[in-house]
Amino acid sequence: ECFHRLLLHPDIGGAEIDEFMLPIEQSARLAPRATFLVLLDELNTSSTLGVLKAMIVDRTLHGRELPRNVFFVGCVNPARQEYTVHALPTSLCDLRWQYPPLPDDELELFVREKIRRLPFAQELDLVLTAGFAHMVCVCQRFFSCTVGESSTSQR
Incomplete structure (x- = not known):
């Protein structure tokens, strides 16, 4: 696992x-x-x-x-x-990372840029990076919808 x-x-x-x-x-x-x-x-x-x-x-x-x-x-x-x-x-x-309220397409771009700036980003392959960015966005949207905006500002 x-x-x-x-x-x-x-x-x-x-x-x-x-x-x-x-x-x-x-x-x-x-x-x-x-x-x-x-x-x-x-x-x-x-x-x-x-x-x-x-x-x-x-x-x-x-x-x-x-x-x-x-x-x-x-x-x-x-x-x-x-x-x-x-x-x-x-x-x-x-x-x-503090997440501003963004539309879905902009959130994805925001997260990808944050990942690109990580110190170890060069060690990640593009498929993994895209998958991780998508996973973060899905989680962010889920928490925003179920828990509330203020509870999802930091990850």
């Missing part, structure tokens, strides 16, 4: 993240031509933002270099009074 989701919350520590990532790392090393996507859901509710930042930005986990074929997508919650969220480290803020 190449897609993995980790639902984060304050009780998940470094050991649990390590336990979650270890089989993904092993699979990625055994299948270096496959792409592994890890969704870090509710990223800014975590008490281990430093560990998550190291994974996403530095591509390390507890000193281990992560395989180049493992990619991360993080979803963050808006800062509201309903639950506790933490400020993202600056290096993660630089990777955050």
